[in-house]
Amino acid sequence: MSSSLKVTLPDGTILDLPPGATTLDVASKIGAGLARAAVAGKVTRDGHSEIMDLSRPLPGDCCIKILTKSDDDPDALYVLRHSTAHVMAEAVCKLFPETQLVYGPPLEDGFYYDIDLPRSITPEDFAAIEAEMARIVKEDRKFTRLEMNRADGMAKLAAEQNRYKVDNAERAEGDTLSFYVTGDRCGQDFEDLCRGPHIPSTGVIGAFKVRQVSGSHYRGDVNDQRLQRVYGTAFFKKASLAAHLEQLEQAKARDHRVIGQELGLFTIDPLVGSGLILWKPKGATIRLLLEEHLRGKLREQGYQPVFSPHVGRLELYRTSGHFPYYRDSQFPPLYETETARLLNELWIALYEADKAGAADPLAGGVAKLLDELRIADPPKHAELVADPAKPDARRLASGPGHAAQNLQLVREHLQQSDGFLLKPMNCPHHVRIYASEPRSYKDLPIRLAEFGTVYRYEQSGELSGLTRVRGFTQDDAHLFCTPEQLPHELDACLSLTRYVLDMLGLGQYRVRIGLHDPKDPKFIHNPEGWRRAEEAIRVAAAASGMAATEEVGEAAFYGPKIDFVVKDCIGRQWQLGTVQVDYNLPERFNLTYVGPDNRPHRPVMIHRAPFGSMERFVGILIEHFAGAFPLWLSPVQMAVVTVSEKSDAYAREVHEKLRVAGFRAELDLSSEKIGPKKHRHRQAKVNYILVVGESEAAKGEVNVNDRDGKTLGNRPLEAFIEECRRESEERKA
């Protein structure tokens, strides 16, 4: 062990310090000002970085970056907010002594603390919590780290009788447990089991706010204890908090639900149903322009159009696996007859009894359904249920080992009378289009495209404007190809998805590789299929050069996927485009093509949707542009505004010429002054406002104004049309 510690600073300087030196010692050695501003140290050793308390001894030779009171440094804010979470927790415990603390991490823009408290915390409590926090901050108490060996620590926690902390500690790594005391009077001041790091003292917290409270569940498990999650945020400087809150306010003005209402793009009507979008003409125009543009691209890339209906037989979805597995998020099935309903319920009950490994598949729920069937349809009941005197292979069998046979039997009876499902996905329909004729390897790849509307019964609490709905249209396509063609096709799908995002200037997306979780039964069991599909996905993502994160459990139930994820105006993340590889549905539907060897082969499927859902995409786009769409997408591109009635005739002429030239123009002959008229069209985000008065009429000109309030001056109408034509064709975002 060396007698001194070598500490490398970000600029490359190496400092020698005595063993046991702390980050604060490093800061002090550099300068007293830095020591005052320091809040923690980011210590890097062996390529591994860790943020440490100012007062903790450095672990050995290392690189160090001193984190200071800077609202521009995410690391510094992370530490600050973690500490502020402790302060808030103390305040809540003081006000509500029966509070049990659970977990309080920092977030990207603040922090939360999960608490177990019988009484509901409401926004009215925030002022009292903040006042208590302000007191703690004013006392400028030191954060003191306390380490204990695991046994002592566990004993201490057991004495506190807080199951959550005991749980947390049990899951913590290492032989020691650490606690942080907010103050230096251990045993008296507030303390919490915590890994750290923390700011040196509460006085460092310059500004904070308790923002909201919501429900949560312990460890994210709906069956576990319900908790309250109190959210807050903190900054070093008051001005930063004010700026942050101001920014949140401004973000709200971009909200597509607000803009959609103001600009008359869409509406959601309770009488029609929650989560069902009514596209008004202006919103429909935007969507249609996007669809038309993509259709052109698809033609270029060899896609073929198809159309399929909004419903399909339940048998279709039993084959695909959609039914009954995801029936909680499907609209209820439409049954042809009461017998069909009961047989379907029976099939589901048998299916679930089998999954659950029930000893007797005909017991419990199944028996009850059979009783119902006996009353509703005695002949069908007789056909299904065995006479104990005469065993028969064509009857339902009790006892273990008959699950597959029973399921098959009910399914056969369902051929006579079944039910329908509002389609949750387009793929089963497209698969049947593929299967409708013999396919040769020479025909592959076959790319079937449809703007297909699907219906999913999302939980009521999930619905949100255009971004989470119950009926939406996917710019869907299914590609059927040979395994050899897969990499090339995947690559083309990824490029297309990136093309649409880049075209609209949506550059801030995250790429997520969704993989299946072998432990989760919701994924189709086909290890080899998953292996090949996930391999293909990884290779394609890597080849595209995009930085992607792999997330286990995020796959579709039939295959892994690459998702393009964007954030909305309040920071929520939404999946837009998606590209998925599927070895499973071709198997379930027994799809084939004839290969060069004159033998049948199994095709591979790609599911892909560059926009994802038209609803969600347009919602995100509204927020991206704050309603001010580029010329080519704008529902109202220009408004012709008269100075007075004297120019009405000329205004009509201008309006008509714009219309003939293919533009979407509005004519405003109202008898107001041009100030308020112009103001109104600017509010409506009309790209160009053309003021026409007597002088314009005399010269055949228009006076061009943009929606930002700038007057661009006069020019001949023809010249303006030409300018707009160019701008529109450029599709500048």
Next chain:
RNA sequence: GCCACCGUAGCUCAGUUGGCAGAGCAGCGGUUUUGUAAACCGCAGGUCGUCGGUUCGAAUCCGACCGGUGGCUCCA
């Protein structure tokens, strides 16, 4: 679905301890003939989300439901 909050005119909002339902903007009709962010006069617009309860009397208090917002959970 769960927790919290919210629901008054098309929009934004006011409405006192329970006592006749209000404003601005938008709309419509006039007047004005207007030169770049708001001319004037008038009219109309309401089952105060719905249903039930308490009360002499409910937008207001209570309950249930519907719808919305934020979060949780979910998201094939």
